[in-house]
Amino acid sequence: MVEVGVSRSTLPVGSKAHHASGWWGMLTVIATEATLFAYLLFSYFYIASHAIGEWPPHGLPKLNLAIPGTIVLVAGSFTMWWGERGINRNRPIQLLIGLGASLLLGIAFIVLEAREWAAEPFHLTSGVYSSLYFTITGFHLAHVLVGLLVLSVLFIWTTLDYFDANRHSAVSIGVLYWHFITIVWLAVFFTFYIAPRLG
Amino acid sequence: MLKTPAFIFAAVFAWIATIWTGRPVFTSAFLFFAGFVLLFVIGGVSGFMTAAVPVDLQLTHTYFVVAHLHYVLIGINVFPVIGGIFYWFPKVTGRLMNEKLGKWAFWLMFIGFNVGFFPMHILGLAGMPRRIYTYADGLGWGPLNLIVTLGSYLFAIGVLLFFVNVFVSLKRGKVAGNNPWDAASLEWSTSSPPPVYNFAVIPTVASRYPLWEGRLKEGEDRSSTQEGFLLDKGRETMGTTSLDAEPDVILKMPGDTYSPLLLALGLAVFFVGALLHWWWLLGVCLVASLFASIAWLWPQRSLSQIET
Numbered sequence: 001m002v003e004v005g006v007s008r009s010t011l012p013v014g015s016k017a018h019h020a021s022g023w024w025g026m027l028t029v030i031a032t033e034a035t036l037f038a039y040l041l042f043s044y045f046y047i048a049s050h051a052i053g054e055w056p057p058h059g060l061p062k063l064n065l066a067i068p069g070t071i072v073l074v075a076g077s078f079t080m081w082w083g084e085r086g087i088n089r090n091r092p093i094q095l096l097i098g099l100g101a102s103l104l105l106g107i108a109f110i111v112l113e114a115r116e117w118a119a120e121p122f123h124l125t126s127g128v129y130s131s132l133y134f135t136i137t138g139f140h141l142a143h144v145l146v147g148l149l150v151l152s153v154l155f156i157w158t159t160l161d162y163f164d165a166n167r168h169s170a171v172s173i174g175v176l177y178w179h180f181i182t183i184v185w186l187a188v189f190f191t192f193y194i195a196p197r198l199g
Numbered sequence: 200m201l202k203t204p205a206f207i208f209a210a211v212f213a214w215i216a217t218i219w220t221g222r223p224v225f226t227s228a229f230l231f232f233a234g235f236v237l238l239f240v241i242g243g244v245s246g247f248m249t250a251a252v253p254v255d256l257q258l259t260h261t262y263f264v265v266a267h268l269h270y271v272l273i274g275i276n277v278f279p280v281i282g283g284i285f286y287w288f289p290k291v292t293g294r295l296m297n298e299k300l301g302k303w304a305f306w307l308m309f310i311g312f313n314v315g316f317f318p319m320h321i322l323g324l325a326g327m328p329r330r331i332y333t334y335a336d337g338l339g340w341g342p343l344n345l346i347v348t349l350g351s352y353l354f355a356i357g358v359l360l361f362f363v364n365v366f367v368s369l370k371r372g373k374v375a376g377n378n379p380w381d382a383a384s385l386e387w388s389t390s391s392p393p394p395v396y397n398f399a400v401i402p403t404v405a406s407r408y409p410l411w412e413g414r415l416k417e418g419e420d421r422s423s424t425q426e427g428f429l430l431d432k433g434r435e436t437m438g439t440t441s442l443d444a445e446p447d448v449i450l451k452m453p454g455d456t457y458s459p460l461l462l463a464l465g466l467a468v469f470f471v472g473a474l475l476h477w478w479w480l481l482g483v484c485l486v487a488s489l490f491a492s493i494a495w496l497w498p499q500r501s502l503s504q505i506e507t
Binding site: 162 | 446502
C-alpha cells in the first residue's frame, strides 16, 4: 500500500490531458449521443425495410449540396486537428487559426444544410420519410450548433491566452466533440444519400 | 412485467452462488435476504406470466396481478430493506438488534406474507377482479379471502415486532463494537457509529475483502485505512484508473460557486416556459443557462485548469 503511495509520487494535478474529469465526461456524452443516433438511424432502416412502393418516396436524394456539406464538415475536423496539434507544440496562434477555420466551415455546413432543407419538395409532416429526414438531419444540425458554441468559447479562451502545451484539456475535450459530430454526419450521409443508391 | 428474464436469472444465480460459495451465518439479516430471493423468484415468474399476451388476457385486472405486484414490491423491497436495517443497525447506532425478536419477526412476516398473498394468485385465476371492496356471496372466493385476511394480520404482527425490536434495541441492544458480524468490507473497520469524517485518509483497497486479507492469503497486497495520500493543498481528491483503481491524477475540487445553481434555475424555468408555451421565456432561459454553463466551465488557475 505504502509502495503505491510513494513510488508514484509525481501524479499530475488537476485537468491534465486525458486525466481530466471533463475528458471522461465528454466520452460519456458521446456514448449517450451516439446511442441516440444509433436509434434514429435504426428507425430509418427499419422503416425503409418495411416500405411499400418506392423508397425513398420522393426519388433518390440529390447530392449537389450534401457532398459539399460533407467535404466542408470533414475539412472542419482536419483544421481542428491541426489547431490542436498547434497547442500541443505551444503555438496558440495555430490553435486560434484552426478554431477560426473550423468555425467558418461549420457555419458553411449549416448554410448548405439550410439551403437543402429549403429546396426539398416535402415538409416535416409530409410522410414517414420526410419526418425521418428532418428529425435526423435536424438532430445532427442541433449538435453542430452546440459544437460551434463550444468552438466559439474555446476561441475566446484562446485569445485570453488560457492554454499552452501543458494545459489545454478544455481544447482536447471540445475537439473530441467536434470530431464526433463529423463521424455522426458520415453515418447520416451514408444512410440517407449512399444507402438508397446501393440497393 | 417489471423486468427481463436475463436479469432475473443473472441476479438469482449470483445470489445463490454467493451463499453457496460462502459460509452462511443464519442471522436475522440473512433470513430476510434469503427470504427475499425466494419471493423475488415467485414475483418474477408471475411477472413472466403477466408479460405473455395470451395468459395476460386471462390475468389482467384480476387478483393475480395484485399477488404479483405485492410479491415484487414487498418481497423484493421491504424484505431486503429490513434485512439491511438488521445488518447496518449496529454500524449506525452502535448497538445490535435483538436476534431472537428478529427471527420471530422474520418468520411471522415471511409466513404471514405468503399466507396473505399467495392465495391471491388462485383468486385471480378464479376470476376475482382487482380494485373491488366487496363481492357477491356464493362466488366461491370466501374461504381463500378468509385465509388472506388471517395471513395479512400475521404479517402485520411481524412488522410490529420489527418496530418493537428497533425501539428496544436502540436503548438496550448489545454494544456492537467495530465489526459485530466479522464482515469483510471497509465500513466495519471504523467505530460504531463511525466518526463524522468516516476515514481520516482515503482508504487504499487492495482486494475485494479488505478486512479478511490476513486470513484469505490471496495475495501480498494489504488494504489500509490508516495511511494514504496527504491531499492537503486545498480541496483535493484522488482520481484513479477505471479498471485497476491505481492512483492516476490528483483532482482539484471546485469551490463554492453560484453557476450550478443558476444553471439549474435556468433549466427549471426553461421547462416551465415550455409547459406554458411562453417562447420568449424559453429564449431568455436558454441564454441564461448557456452563460451559467460557460461561467461554470471557465478555466481557473486554482483548479489547475490553466498553466502548470
